[in-house]
Amino acid sequence: MNRYFVYLLVISLFSSCVTTKQMTYYQGDPVKKSELYKLNNAPYRLQVNDILYIDIKADNPKIVSMFKNVESNSGSAANVGGNLYFKGYTIDRHGNIRIPYIGEINVLGYTTKEVREKIEMELGKFFKNPAQIFVTVKLTGIKFVVTGEVNSPGTLNLAQNEVSIIDAIANAGEITQFGNRKDVIIIRKTIDGVKKYHLDLTNIDVFNSKHFYIQPNDIVYVAPLKQKSWGTGTTGLQSFSTVVTVLSFLVSSVLLVKNL
Numbered sequence: 001m002n003r004y005f006v007y008l009l010v011i012s013l014f015s016s017c018v019t020t021k022q023m024t025y026y027q028g029d030p031v032k033k034s035e036l037y038k039l040n041n042a043p044y045r046l047q048v049n050d051i052l053y054i055d056i057k058a059d060n061p062k063i064v065s066m067f068k069n070v071e072s073n074s075g076s077a078a079n080v081g082g083n084l085y086f087k088g089y090t091i092d093r094h095g096n097i098r099i100p101y102i103g104e105i106n107v108l109g110y111t112t113k114e115v116r117e118k119i120e121m122e123l124g125k126f127f128k129n130p131a132q133i134f135v136t137v138k139l140t141g142i143k144f145v146v147t148g149e150v151n152s153p154g155t156l157n158l159a160q161n162e163v164s165i166i167d168a169i170a171n172a173g174e175i176t177q178f179g180n181r182k183d184v185i186i187i188r189k190t191i192d193g194v195k196k197y198h199l200d201l202t203n204i205d206v207f208n209s210k211h212f213y214i215q216p217n218d219i220v221y222v223a224p225l226k227q228k229s230w231g232t233g234t235t236g237l238q239s240f241s242t243v244v245t246v247l248s249f250l251v252s253s254v255l256l257v258k259n260l
Helices: 002-016 061-066 077-082 112-123 165-171 204-208 226-230 236-259
Strands: 051-057 096-099 103-106 134-139 142-148 154-158 179-190 193-199 219-224
Touching (some): 051 096, 051 112, 165 179
Antiparallel strands (some): 096 103
16 A cells, blocks of 8 residues: 555656756757748738837928828837837738828738838829939837736737747747747737737757747747646656655545544
């Protein structure tokens, strides 16, 4: 009987604690390749609710001011970043943005470069020398959601051109001890529908994944390890204490029943 409890204790101890291997990032060595692995650098195509920063410059500032968003007339790129919702150009549910005197321009599924070219073409109708027009179109940061087993879940917006999965996790306060680093999920809504990708952050090869860089409106989900549902603890000592407590309760219950 005593031997059975010892076996049960050992098995429970090793199976219930979170191991170092489960918590260590980027294990292994980079694979040597004759050619460098190229990430999928296809440009991002705009979606509904994306917010654009648009700046127009020309020789005649008075004419240029006609086409600027009223809220952003006095704003620079830095100011726009401080109040994105009011000072940017939000893509509505029909895929359009509205520019004074030009009207609605459909930008759904376009790249920022293509949007810039469309705006330049429309502005060319108002200027004698269209070549003097200089238009800048940028995303006002990359907005995404991190949820699940992270210390600070929520919606984030980073003013960067690229945001990697490492940036996303770090800005969400890192993965908790109970987070599954081997299966971090990215949920992405695209024109073709919702897609789901899996990344193993414990493997150094994650840097070669074509999904290493997240896109605007992505949802990053970190699932819990099975140890969390067991409630046994993250370290061996915590698991040992929990198992001993449970076994002590069982032994005490058995002895109490026998003495009745």
